[in-house]
Amino acid sequence: MQAQMLAHTEGTEREIIKLRREIEDIENSVKVDPDIAKLETQNNKLKYQIAHLQQAIEKEKSKRMIAFPAFFGEKIQTVVSRLYPDVNAKIEVGPNKGKNGDYQCSCSFLINKELSKMGQKTNPKEIANNLSQHFGDVSCLEKIEVTGPGFLNFYLKPNFVSSQIQDVLVNGVRAPPCNKRLKVFVDFSSPNIAKEMHVGHLRSTIIGDTVSRLLEFVGHDVHRVNHLGDWGTQFGMLIAHLQDQFPNYTTESPPIENLQAFYKESKTRFDQDPDFKARAYKCVVSLQGGDEDIIKGWKLICGISLAEFNKIYERLDIRLDPVGESFYQKKMEELVPELEKAGHLQFSEGCKLIFVEGQDVPMMVVKSDGGFTYDTSDLAAIKYRMVTSEADWGVYVVDSGQGLHFDLLFAAARKIGLVKPEQKLDHVGFGVVLGEDRKKFKTRSGDTVKLKDLLDEGLQRAEKKIRDKEEIKKEKGGAGLLTEEEIIACRDAVTYGCIKFADLTCTRTNDYVFSFDKMLDDKGKTAVYLLYALTRIRSIARNAGKSNIELLDHAKQNPVNLEHEAELKLAKTLLRFAEVIEEITGTLQPHTLCNYLYDISTDFTYFYDKCYCIQKDRETGEIVKIHMDRLLLCEATAQVMEKCFNLLGIKTVSRM
Numbered sequence: 001m002q003a004q005m006l007a008h009t010e011g012t013e014r015e016i017i018k019l020r021r022e023i024e025d026i027e028n029s030v031k032v033d034p035d036i037a038k039l040e041t042q043n044n045k046l047k048y049q050i051a052h053l054q055q056a057i058e059k060e061k062s063k064r065m066i067a068f069p070a071f072f073g074e075k076i077q078t079v080v081s082r083l084y085p086d087v088n089a090k091i092e093v094g095p096n097k098g099k100n101g102d103y104q105c106s107c108s109f110l111i112n113k114e115l116s117k118m119g120q121k122t123n124p125k126e127i128a129n130n131l132s133q134h135f136g137d138v139s140c141l142e143k144i145e146v147t148g149p150g151f152l153n154f155y156l157k158p159n160f161v162s163s164q165i166q167d168v169l170v171n172g173v174r175a176p177p178c179n180k181r182l183k184v185f186v187d188f189s190s191p192n193i194a195k196e197m198h199v200g201h202l203r204s205t206i207i208g209d210t211v212s213r214l215l216e217f218v219g220h221d222v223h224r225v226n227h228l229g230d231w232g233t234q235f236g237m238l239i240a241h242l243q244d245q246f247p248n249y250t251t252e253s254p255p256i257e258n259l260q261a262f263y264k265e266s267k268t269r270f271d272q273d274p275d276f277k278a279r280a281y282k283c284v285v286s287l288q289g290g291d292e293d294i295i296k297g298w299k300l301i302c303g304i305s306l307a308e309f310n311k312i313y314e315r316l317d318i319r320l321d322p323v324g325e326s327f328y329q330k331k332m333e334e335l336v337p338e339l340e341k342a343g344h345l346q347f348s349e350g351c352k353l354i355f356v357e358g359q360d361v362p363m364m365v366v367k368s369d370g371g372f373t374y375d376t377s378d379l380a381a382i383k384y385r386m387v388t389s390e391a392d393w394g395v396y397v398v399d400s401g402q403g404l405h406f407d408l409l410f411a412a413a414r415k416i417g418l419v420k421p422e423q424k425l426d427h428v429g430f431g432v433v434l435g436e437d438r439k440k441f442k443t444r445s446g447d448t449v450k451l452k453d454l455l456d457e458g459l460q461r462a463e464k465k466i467r468d469k470e471e472i473k474k475e476k477g478g479a480g481l482l483t484e485e486e487i488i489a490c491r492d493a494v495t496y497g498c499i500k501f502a503d504l505t506c507t508r509t510n511d512y513v514f515s516f517d518k519m520l521d522d523k524g525k526t527a528v529y530l531l532y533a534l535t536r537i538r539s540i541a542r543n544a545g546k547s548n549i550e551l552l553d554h555a556k557q558n559p560v561n562l563e564h565e566a567e568l569k570l571a572k573t574l575l576r577f578a579e580v581i582e583e584i585t586g587t588l589q590p591h592t593l594c595n596y597l598y599d600i601s602t603d604f605t606y607f608y609d610k611c612y613c614i615q616k617d618r619e620t621g622e623i624v625k626i627h628m629d630r631l632l633l634c635e636a637t638a639q640v641m642e643k644c645f646n647l648l649g650i651k652t653v654s655r656m
């Protein structure tokens with residue numbers, strides 16, 4: 001038996017050796033072309049790379065929230081190109097706020113127009129029906145319906161809405177997809193050294209910060225630039241005055257407390273004293289020539305101003321890189337001969353100008369006295385940003401009064417080739433700040449309002465309101481009283497939040513009426529009201545004894561079941577977050593985000609009215625039932641609101 005097995009094994013082994021040899025022979029006989037082998041390895045490498053990139057894309061996409069109008073828009077576009085390949089129509093999808101579905105598209109009217117131009121007879125309704133039949137299976141949709149003369153209505157599946165809310169809870173509130181990470185310069189705030197930073201600069205600061213936060217959130221590479229007015233002829237008189245008042249200024253730091261008064265004094269002398277005027281001009285020349293002592297004086301003055309500005313930025317939680325006009329002195333000196341050589345300049349009465357089509361006023365590149373202007377520094381700055389730094393997008397947050405300046409600047413920069421067609425430029429203009437009397441915003445005595453005083457007044461008013469509320473709480477038995485620390489945190493959040501929100505909530509191109517009474521009102525579309533709403537939402541889970549961690553754990557393990565009409569309405573509003581962000585990234589109109597925040601609070605009130613989250617015993621007041629899915633919806637609401645506040649630059653508090 002054993003011998004038999006041994007013989008069998010030996011036989012098999014011989015067979016294996018024989019087969020191996022045969023394989024070797026075959027392999028040797030087929031000569032592999034070395035080129036093919038190389039291509040094959042390359043091919044494998046590429047395939048690996050593709051798989052890797054696809055994975056990365058999928059991962060990146062899954063990190064983003066869906067902006068439904070863009071999402072449906074793309075799908076419709078695909079169907080349109082298939083069914084009507086000759087038609088070129090702009091597909092737009094908008095939210096429908098529940099009446100006929102959740103989103104609506106009216107592209108069939110446009111398509112019909114295009115088709116009839118080509119002599120094809122059909123009608124919008126037929127087109128809409130055709131599109132809806134070929135839409136294919138989209139997992140997030142309950143149905144597509146055609147209504148009226150040819151509207152396409154999209155209904156989201158409740159299950160899908162639930163799963164997206166769960167996704168918000170587990171993965172956080174995220175931006176919509178961003179096709180390309182752009183390098184963006186946001187030029188904002190930009191006050192002038194030695195002059196008062198006024199309410200116009202405050203608007204620019206607030207709007208510019210929100211625009212920057214938005215673009216950063218979407219994933220762009222944002223450069224926040226403070227284009228300080230830190231250069232120019234006014235420094236001549238300031239330094240000449242400095243030399244007289246504080247002859248030792250180069251060694252001893254002069255105690256200038258009120259730089260505005262110092263500015264006024266030097267201006268008076270400049271206007272009245274010809275000798276002083278002449279000296280001031282000499283100082284300008286020395287400054288531009290880089291004279292050490294003069295530069296010291298200039299730095300000193302800039303330092304005092306900047307320290308003041310920084311206090312305001314710190315209070316408002318604004319991050320900004322100072323790159324003022326002085327940065328461009330050398331660059332202007334280089335730019336002018338370049339422009340001259342290229343034949344871009346026209347000469348008139350000793351000035352060097354750039355004319356652009358459709359504008360009577362030219363850009364003043366060099367004045368008759370040889371000096372540069374605001375136009376020159378902006379041309380040098382745009383070259384630095386768009387050519388040297390290769391930005392994709394330049395955003396200028398400056399009052400609408402400078403609209404003509406930016407029209408000229410952009411047109412001139414494009415004309416002389418500093419900005420390529422694919423590079424974007426935007427002037428984000430805004431209206432003036434008015435007092436409650438609808439006249440220019442001034443103090444009672446008619447002076448410009450100092451920002452510091454304005455913020456201080458806000459703090460005082462907010463603190464009084466908060467302390468009054470605390471008194472009422474005390475009278476009612478003292479439940480929910482705030483600690484001293486909480487009062488201060490609340491005061492700061494409310495003050496700065498209200499000032500920002502009041503500004504951002506009005507359409508930026510309109511003039512804006514500054515009113516502490518209105519912005520500190522706890523009813524209506526104000527930051528106080530919305531901050532209160534958020535603390536109340538947060539307190540629901542707290543009252544139910546559920547911590548954030550518990551809520552998150554629950555959300556990770558269970559789908560959030562939403563059935564009630566009010567739950568779904570609120571949830572769908574929350575899911576509009578990504579489309580709102582996408583919209584504002586295009587329009588740069590922050591009021592849309594403020595309106596959205598208010599919509600959430602309205603839908604939340606409606607939901608909270610209709611759906612209990614915690615059921616209490618009527619007699620004992622004890623909690624008998626906690627509706628976990630609804631608590632999770634509350635938490636998702638709080639998170640979306642928190643993100644909106646964050647984008648608006650508004651700090652939230654946990655208790656008020």
Ligand SMILES: NC(=[NH2+])NCCC[C@H](N)C(=O)O
Pocket residue numbers: 187189190191192227228229378381396398
């Ligand atoms: N690049 C610019 N021009 N930015 C805006 C500058 C604003 C100017 N300093 C002013 O107070 O009016």
